[in-house]
Amino acid sequence: MRVVIAEDLTLLRDGLTRMMEAFDFEVVEAVDNGPALLPALLGHRPDVAIVDVRLPPTYSDEGLKAALAARAEVPGLPVLVLSQHVEPLYARELLTDSRGGVGYLLKDRISDVEQFIQAVQQVASGGTAFDPEVVTQLLARHEPLAGLTPRELDVLRNIAEGHSNAAIAGRLFITEKVVSKYINNIFTKLGLPPSDDVNRRVLAVLMFLDA
Amino acid sequence: MTLRVRARAGWSAAADSVFTVGLALLNVPVLLLWFLGVVLSPVPLLGNDILAVTTSVVRWRTDVERRLGTRAGMAIRRPYHPAPPRGEQGTRRWARWIITDPATWRDIAWLVPGALIAVGLGITTLAVVIYGLAGVLMLPLWLFLGEVWFGYALFWPTANLAEAWLSLPQGLIILAGGLALGPLLRTTHYRFARLLLAPTRAAELRLRVAHLTVTRADAIDAQAAELRRIERDLHDGAQARMVSVGMTIGMAERLVHCDPDGALKLLAEARTTSTDALAELRHLVRGIHPPVLAERGLEGAVQALAMSLPVPTDVSSDLAGRLDTPLESAVYFAVAEALANMGRHSQASTAWVTIGHTSGLLTVQVGDDGIGGADTARGTGLQGVERRLNAFDGTMAISSPPGGPTVMTMELPCALSSPRT
Numbered sequence: 232m233r234v235v236i237a238e239d240l241t242l243l244r245d246g247l248t249r250m251m252e253a254f255d256f257e258v259v260e261a262v263d264n265g266p267a268l269l270p271a272l273l274g275h276r277p278d279v280a281i282v283d284v285r286l287p288p289t290y291s292d293e294g295l296k297a298a299l300a301a302r303a304e305v306p307g308l309p310v311l312v313l314s315q316h317v318e319p320l321y322a323r324e325l326l327t328d329s330r331g332g333v334g335y336l337l338k339d340r341i342s343d344v345e346q347f348i349q350a351v352q353q354v355a356s357g358g359t360a361f362d363p364e365v366v367t368q369l370l371a372r373h374e375p376l377a378g379l380t381p382r383e384l385d386v387l388r389n390i391a392e393g394h395s396n397a398a399i400a401g402r403l404f405i406t407e408k409v410v411s412k413y414i415n416n417i418f419t420k421l422g423l424p425p426s427d428d429v430n431r432r433v434l435a436v437l438m439f440l441d442a
Numbered sequence: 443m444t445l446r447v448r449a450r451a452g453w454s455a456a457a458d459s460v461f462t463v464g465l466a467l468l469n470v471p472v473l474l475l476w477f478l479g480v481v482l483s484p485v486p487l488l489g490n491d492i493l494a495v496t497t498s499v500v501r502w503r504t505d506v507e508r509r510l511g512t513r514a515g516m517a518i519r520r521p522y523h524p525a526p527p528r529g530e531q532g533t534r535r536w537a538r539w540i541i542t543d544p545a546t547w548r549d550i551a552w553l554v555p556g557a558l559i560a561v562g563l564g565i566t567t568l569a570v571v572i573y574g575l576a577g578v579l580m581l582p583l584w585l586f587l588g589e590v591w592f593g594y595a596l597f598w599p600t601a602n603l604a605e606a607w608l609s610l611p612q613g614l615i616i617l618a619g620g621l622a623l624g625p626l627l628r629t630t631h632y633r634f635a636r637l638l639l640a641p642t643r644a645a646e647l648r649l650r651v652a653h654l655t656v657t658r659a660d661a662i663d664a665q666a667a668e669l670r671r672i673e674r675d676l677h678d679g680a681q682a683r684m685v686s687v688g689m690t691i692g693m694a695e696r697l698v699h700c701d702p703d704g705a706l707k708l709l710a711e712a713r714t715t716s717t718d719a720l721a722e723l724r725h726l727v728r729g730i731h732p733p734v735l736a737e738r739g740l741e742g743a744v745q746a747l748a749m750s751l752p753v754p755t756d757v758s759s760d761l762a763g764r765l766d767t768p769l770e771s772a773v774y775f776a777v778a779e780a781l782a783n784m785g786r787h788s789q790a791s792t793a794w795v796t797i798g799h800t801s802g803l804l805t806v807q808v809g810d811d812g813i814g815g816a817d818t819a820r821g822t823g824l825q826g827v828e829r830r831l832n833a834f835d836g837t838m839a840i841s842s843p844p845g846g847p848t849v850m851t852m853e854l855p856c857a858l859s860s861p862r863t
Contacts, residue, residue: 285737292737316724316733320746339720342713368750 265293279355331433334360360393452621459564466560521641570620577613683719759797763858788812814846
């Protein structure tokens, strides 16, 4: 898989590059500033981009802006946004185009390497990976989706955070079979017609976070 | 201005003139009392006390005038020198503070002419309004008695019932004239009062210096307290956790050959602790300068803030550029405090924030539809906000009648920098 990385701190940029290469990703470009990011994204059209929100020259939100601009140009271009802090506001902006292939994680999460790689893969395959903290903040605002049992909400929350079925099974101490049963229940209750699974997962997450 | 508003202003001016005439009658006794105080001031022991008391009576009287003027839309500020320490009341130094303050003498100079003007203008307003009312009310009386006597306005004496009928429209016109005249005369009255009771240019500057001294001290205090808090948070939080991470890793190093499983456990523990430390740092950073403020400016940061509130909050802004960073941060924390207060006390179901910038003045309003009753005097949070804004020459006003709605208005003079691209 081809990856574009945008991160201004050399240490972190090199670390990310090394980590991605160790997991058989091909880092096609690693940029360290905002203006270079959009051409890199549009030029390479990577399978997934890992983008820091705050980049030079102004150190505001040009990473996020470039990512959103690239997704406006190439719908569904998979982007995993990293930041030192998470803002529900940014999560909502990433969600507004109602397409999958987005993630938004705290930089802290990189330290759990396996889970981070899983999140990258989830985003690359058109899924979502939202930081638990952002999910919590978004959910604090409104009533959770009516009709779902607490267990189903747990499962949906894990999907939003970018966990695979196997990982969810491990986290909730249930079998994978039970997980997919819960997921099917969720799809039915949310009125999502049978289509390819990734798409339904994304739609369910959108409904979950944006209710 | 609608007719209704004009009429209301007229009635309030008429009512005020009753008040001002009454108050004006106090001026001469107050003046005599003060002269008595001056004459008695050389008396040993008691003299200075007497002067202090009589002067505070004068100042009470002029303060009432200033407050009334401010309420009538003609702001008159207090001009006096800052008082010496309270313990020196009644000493020679206290007396000197009174005597050498030009504002004292300007007060004295105002008392008699002020009273004459107040009585003259007040009586005029009252006379016209009352005469108008009399015209309106006299007709029913005449009709009731079936007999016409006396005269009114143009018809004097009133010859017949037809002329008596005409007293009603005449009365209405005169009343309308009186109600229109009232506010004008009231303005004239306070314009004269301002001439003598408002600070002179020199006093204005002196007050400004005093204000700056206080706000600067407040700003330095607040900053020092803030730094102390950050130091403590770092010391007890992230710093302590990093020490523990180092220790845990050190222990893992020792175990790695003889007990790899134990070492792994320790390393996982170290990672958890480092994550906690990061979370703590994030929290701390948010309190110092929220990252979203740096990234999105005031509007975006307030929007992000609104998203985290349980009450639906509408944010609108017409800022064309960015504010200076210190000011931006002060306004952000002021809005945050206002919204937090709303969340705690107002029981509101919706709220709104507007941010506007016109001719060098930033105006931010935070409003809600809650139960009202917010008061700066009671909440230390709001006092903190006021102090923060004061450092930028900003002001804060709260309108929060019992039953709501509450609107908090913050105004700060400032320039916008061009938008960053």
